[in-house]
Amino acid sequence: MSLVLVLQCVFIAYLSGTLFTRCHLHRCAIVFMLTGCGGNFFIFYSRYTEAVPMMPMHLGIIGIPAVLAFLWLIPLLPKNSRDKGIVNGLLQIVILFFIAIAMLFPKDFYLPFIRSISIWSHLFLLFEIAAKGALIYAGIVAFSLLTTKTTQNNRRTSPLMRFILWGYGFLTLAMFSGETWSYLGWGTPVVWHNPAITTILAIWFYWTCLLHLHYIGYWSVRRRAAFTVLGGLLVIALTIHPDMGPFRLPQFPG
Amino acid sequence: MPIFRALYHFLTSIRLSVVLLLLLTADLCFGYICLHGNSSFFNPMNETGIVQWLMTYGVNRPATSAWFFILLFLLFCLIINTLVCTFDKLYKLFTTFRARYANSKNFQLTLAIHLMHLAIVLLFVGYLISYTTSTIHHSITVVPDIEMNIPDSTVSFKLTKMEMQPYTQNRMKSFVGRYIDAQTHLLLRNGEKEKQAILSMNNPVFFQGYSFFLQRFNPRKKGGMVASQYVVIDIRRDHGIKLTFAGMAAFILGLIAYILLYGQVRNHKGNRP
Numbered sequence: 075m076s077l078v079l080v081l082q083c084v085f086i087a088y089l090s091g092t093l094f095t096r097c098h099l100h101r102c103a104i105v106f107m108l109t110g111c112g113g114n115f116f117i118f119y120s121r122y123t124e125a126v127p128m129m130p131m132h133l134g135i136i137g138i139p140a141v142l143a144f145l146w147l148i149p150l151l152p153k154n155s156r157d158k159g160i161v162n163g164l165l166q167i168v169i170l171f172f173i174a175i176a177m178l179f180p181k182d183f184y185l186p187f188i189r190s191i192s193i194w195s196h197l198f199l200l201f202e203i204a205a206k207g208a209l210i211y212a213g214i215v216a217f218s219l220l221t222t223k224t225t226q227n228n229r230r231t232s233p234l235m236r237f238i239l240w241g242y243g244f245l246t247l248a249m250f251s252g253e254t255w256s257y258l259g260w261g262t263p264v265v266w267h268n269p270a271i272t273t274i275l276a277i278w279f280y281w282t283c284l285l286h287l288h289y290i291g292y293w294s295v296r297r298r299a300a301f302t303v304l305g306g307l308l309v310i311a312l313t314i315h316p317d318m319g320p321f322r323l324p325q326f327p328g
Numbered sequence: 329m330p331i332f333r334a335l336y337h338f339l340t341s342i343r344l345s346v347v348l349l350l351l352l353t354a355d356l357c358f359g360y361i362c363l364h365g366n367s368s369f370f371n372p373m374n375e376t377g378i379v380q381w382l383m384t385y386g387v388n389r390p391a392t393s394a395w396f397f398i399l400l401f402l403l404f405c406l407i408i409n410t411l412v413c414t415f416d417k418l419y420k421l422f423t424t425f426r427a428r429y430a431n432s433k434n435f436q437l438t439l440a441i442h443l444m445h446l447a448i449v450l451l452f453v454g455y456l457i458s459y460t461t462s463t464i465h466h467s468i469t470v471v472p473d474i475e476m477n478i479p480d481s482t483v484s485f486k487l488t489k490m491e492m493q494p495y496t497q498n499r500m501k502s503f504v505g506r507y508i509d510a511q512t513h514l515l516l517r518n519g520e521k522e523k524q525a526i527l528s529m530n531n532p533v534f535f536q537g538y539s540f541f542l543q544r545f546n547p548r549k550k551g552g553m554v555a556s557q558y559v560v561i562d563i564r565r566d567h568g569i570k571l572t573f574a575g576m577a578a579f580i581l582g583l584i585a586y587i588l589l590y591g592q593v594r595n596h597k598g599n600r601p
Contacts, residue, residue, distance in 0.1 A: 124499045127508075185500070188508045192530040239590060243583055250576045258530045260374055261464075261541040261564045263455065263572050266396075267370040269363040276356035283349035290342050308353075312360070 077117050077182075082324055084113040085173045088143070092166040104147070107166075111143035114173070121182070128186035129195040134203055135181075135317040139172040141207030150233065160218040161211075168210060168310070181319030194255035201248035202274070206309050208241030209281065213306015219299040234302065235288065242281050249274055273312040280305050339412040348406045355402060359395040366392055375466040375562075378459035407452050414445040437589040443582035451575030457568030465563040467543065470512075471556070478563055482518055483536055489513035490557050493528075494550060510545035512559050527561070539564050 087110035094103035118136050125131075146165045215234045252274065253263040264271060284301055287293050293301070338344060363370060369392060373381040378400075386393040421438060465479060475486040493509035512527040516535040525533040533540040541562045547555035 126497075126499075185502055189529055191508060194530075235590075239587055243587055246579065246583055250580065253572075253576065255530070257569065257572075258532060259541070261532065261539065261562050261566075262374050263458065263569070266373050267363070267367040269360050269367065272356045272360040272363060276353045276360065279349045279352040279356065283346055283353065286342055286346050286349065290346075292343070312357070316360075 077120055078177075078180075078325060080113055080117055081173065081177055084110050084117065085170070085177060087113060088139075088166065088170050088173060092163075092170060095163065095166060107143060107146055110169075111140060111147060114140040114143055125186045127191045128188060129190035129192075129199055131184040131186055132181040132317040132319075133199065134206065134313050135172055135176045137199075137203035138207050138210065138313060139169045139176075141203060142169050142172075142210060145207065145211050157215070157218040157222070160221055161214050164214045164217060165211070168214065171310075172314070175314055175318060177324055178321060179318040180322055181317055183319070189259045190255075192255050192258060194251045194258065197251040198248055198255055201244045201251055205241050205244035205248050206277075206313055208237050208244060209277070209309045210306050212237035212241055213303050213309065216299040216302035216306070220296060220303065234299075238281065238284065238288075238302070242278075242285065245274070245278055245281065249278055270316055273316060277305075277309055277312055280308055336412070336416075339409055340416045341409075342413065344409050345406070345413065348402055348409060352399070352402050352406065355395050355398050359399065362392050362395050369393075370396075375464060377462055377464060403452060407449055410445050411449050414442050414449070418442055433589050433593045437586065437593050440582045440585035440589060444579050444586065447575045447578035447582055449575075450571055450578060454568040454570070454572030454575055457571060458566050459568075461567050463565040468561050468563060469558055470561055471558045475517075478538060481538070483538055484517045485535075485540070486515045486517075487512060487559065488515050488524075490545070490559070492545075492547070492550075505550050507545070507548055507550070510542065510559060512542060512545070514540065527559075537565055539566065539569075 087106045091103045091106035091110055094100075094106060114136065118133065118140050121130050121133055121136065142165055146162055146169070212234055215237060219234070252271070256265050257263045284298070284305055287298055287301060369385060369389065372385060376384075382393075382397070386396065421442075468476070470476060470485070470487045472487045472490065475484050477484045490513070491511040492507040493511065495503040495506050495508045498504055509529045514525050514527050514533060516523045516525060516533070518536045521536065523535055525535070527533045527540055527542050529542055532542075541564065542559055543562055544560040546558050549555075
């Protein structure tokens with residue numbers, strides 16, 4: 075069974091999970107989301123082990139929906155909260171969007187390069203995927219804050235801050251792992267000819283700005299939430315565009 | 329002096345940091361667009377250093393390189409802002425310091441934040457020193473058993489042995505039969521001092537302030553005609569790299585401390601009546 079076919083199955087599983095969630099058939103939704111997540115991790119694992127000891131190229135677009143699906147499956151927000159319904163619904167849409175892009179605009183034809191045989195390159199990739207997953211999740215949680223009016227907004231920003239902090243921590247680790255790899259491989263901590271460097275730095279500066287806004291408290295919770303949503307969109311845009319290949323219609327077996 | 333006071337307030341302002349950080353984000357997004365399909369234009373920066381690149385490539389194609397000039401300016405402003413703001417906050421923190429707060433989580437959390445800020449300054453100063461004062465000898469071809477000297481230095485080096493590392497898996501067909509690394513045995517000498525070291529991809533050799541980086545090697549494939557053995561290396565003398573890594577280590581230390589303390593301080597505040 076080719077990985078392209080597995081990807082199509084993963085898309086169908088996620089789509090079914092989303093539809094079952096809409097119909098309030100939660101157990102069925104969990105089964106399909108679990109299947110999709112398993113298949114998603116299988117594709118990630120297969121492409122990763124194929125490239126080892128080198129670092130696989132353009133794997134973020136596969137890794138991030140797997141992380142988001144995992145976050146969908148584990149109960150991170152308080153049970154029965156209205157936020158949880160909005161967050162899970164949006165999360166499924168974002169997951170479907172990533173998988174649809176990976177299917178229709180595949181960039182899986184790039185060969186890895188031998189200079190990526192380094193523990194730091196692998197750490198860079200894994201931390202980057204974890205960071206972007208957490209930051210997109212934070213953006214979605216922030217969106218749920220915008221859609222509801224409540225007096226307990228400060229209490230509700232608590233899980234949001236947790237995701238922002240973890241995402242920011244992982245992003246910083248990704249950046250420093252990348253710089254260490256860059257130094258050991260090229261002799262300079264930043265290789266400016268790589269567009270991926272600028273995207274990581276742009277995301278890092280944006281979320282640094284957001285943390286400053288949060289701690290100085292100039293802005294209201296709703297404004298900060300809107301800023302966080304924009305941050306999530308920035309992460310999605312700066313992840314998808316570099317990992318997007320040319321348009322290709324899905325090929326069906328037979 | 330009201331002007332200096334106003335300037336000081338402007339420089340210590342967090343609003344300025346917010347504006348600079350947003351401008352940096354926008355500039356880097358623009359840089360991403362400029363870099364797309366133009367990576368060869370930026371590649372020589374790693375070989376010549378920033379100043380020479382800006383004076384040659386940068387000036388000749390301003391539309392493509394403008395974002396980089398803006399980036400340097402914004403980073404410079406951010407360093408000044410971070411430095412002045414952090415020292416101002418630290419000064420206030422220690423002038424109002426009371427011994428009983430020294431062990432409080434809030435105090436430690438504040439210190440963790442300041443550590444991260446100072447680490448960023450250290451990091452950027454390290455970059456600045458690296459990019460402006462480094463000596464780079466780019467793409468030096470080294471063949472076995474011929475002793476070479478680093479230009480303008482008494483350090484010499486000789487390739488004594490090469491051990492090729494083949495691709496041992498069969499998962500990627502295009503790599504089967506290819507070498508993926510070369511263990512390059514170097515004999516380094518500076519007067520009486522001598523060192524044997526192995527240079528390979530992502531595994532530089534350090535000697536007397538110089539660092540040696542493997543860029544390419546030959547042969548790249550097993551079998552066929554007997555190919556000549558050589559490696560292409562970069563030799564650098566980088567004065568800023570230690571600062572850069574110290575900055576990274578300090579930032580990670582501050583971040584870990586912050587993440588650990590954040591939950592405790594938040595819980596403590598939440599438990600208050």
